[in-house]
Amino acid sequence: MNNSALHRAPRLYLVTPLAAEKSVVLGPEHAHYLKHVMRLAPGDHVRLFNGQDGEWQGCLQTLDKKQAQVALVACLKSQPAPRRAVHLLFAPIKKARMDWLIEKAVELGVTDLHPVLTHHTEIRQINPERLTAQIREAAEQCERLDLPQLHGMRDLKACLGQWPHGIPLLLALERADAPALRNYLPESGPLAFLVGPEGGFSAEEREYPADLPFLRPISLGSDIFRSETAALFMLGAARLYM
């Protein structure tokens, strides 16, 4: 099988350990996808990763609608050292925009996703199962070998109260006299970004940095970004230095 064909083989995340001369079982969701969406058959190849053991080439042994058996053929990529920790704290936004936010954040290398409730957050609920599935699919698609962690939703104030002080948390403010992102972007070490909802932060929330030394207000410039654009712009900026 040549490299180009292998690059097009479906790439799936699973939690099972991966090692030489082993075979693994894929559950109904993956089996359905391989059989009915990708129209694969026994003998066809897939790529597998679990966030621990690198990426493996696998050969389908059996495939029905309930499960697939895959023999591991070769290790295609070894697991890299953990990437720079980049946290994103975001207020939930409308479904279509949140879907984009999650997909792009995963592509851009986020390691930790923290939904937070702010005073002006209009969307007060999320579906963690749906977001987890989106995270997994985005990681499968973009060839990441690790999966970002989705943290439970918390009030912003509670989240900040528990925040590890060693991780600078950059807070994107609109129409504020704050340093530009490029002047305040640590080039190494863990890093976190906080973006508000469409309605922005409340007056009280905008005062938080005065009391919390890890919380640094920054400006993204004179144009007004939507929430998801602000998040992706900041993640992209961090990514430049990864």
Next chain:
Amino acid sequence: MNNSALHRAPRLYLVTPLAAEKSVVLGPEHAHYLKHVMRLAPGDHVRLFNGQDGEWQGCLQTLDKKQAQVALVACLKSQPAPRRAVHLLFAPIKKARMDWLIEKAVELGVTDLHPVLTHHTEIRQINPERLTAQIREAAEQCERLDLPQLHGMRDLKACLGQWPHGIPLLLALERADAPALRNYLPESGPLAFLVGPEGGFSAEEREYPADLPFLRPISLGSDIFRSETAALFMLGAARLYM
């Protein structure tokens, strides 16, 4: 009218000149939006810009479903100097992703959008009227005072043949041994980015930089970005230095 209320007033792009003690007429599309979507009435305020004369506060004099008459009250922002020219050459992609690409490119400050047909481009047609409307709406939303220009679709080869040699054109390559974007990003002057379709560039296209000194291959790192993510990552990187 206080500043906060004015920030929430609808913001519309029009082509009419804007000046003190003038009144302007808005057409059916804007009138419908103001009356039926925003539920405004005479006496309410709007913000207007035309890419030339800054942003103006206007007061609705009349409003029916066919037109609105607006008296210009005050200049809220003077027109800034033209921003750094940032061109994006992109292969058309599927509708939902292209919509998102356009919206985010406008927010991130693109000045020129060039749809190009590459060998592996599957979407061979665009609707320029629809894209123009999206560009205008995104500019209205993000408080830009200028509108990016949408150029006509051309074959990539024709576009490169006519390319002004003074504008470096950075070509995002996947799985290639090319310099990282951050090492090749001019901090001032005009700049252009070229992203391929989902299927990537053809072998022939990947050889273009050998003959075209303005065309510089760059790498976006080891993960694989979707087309629109690559475009937005590069525009965001340029934006960091605007």
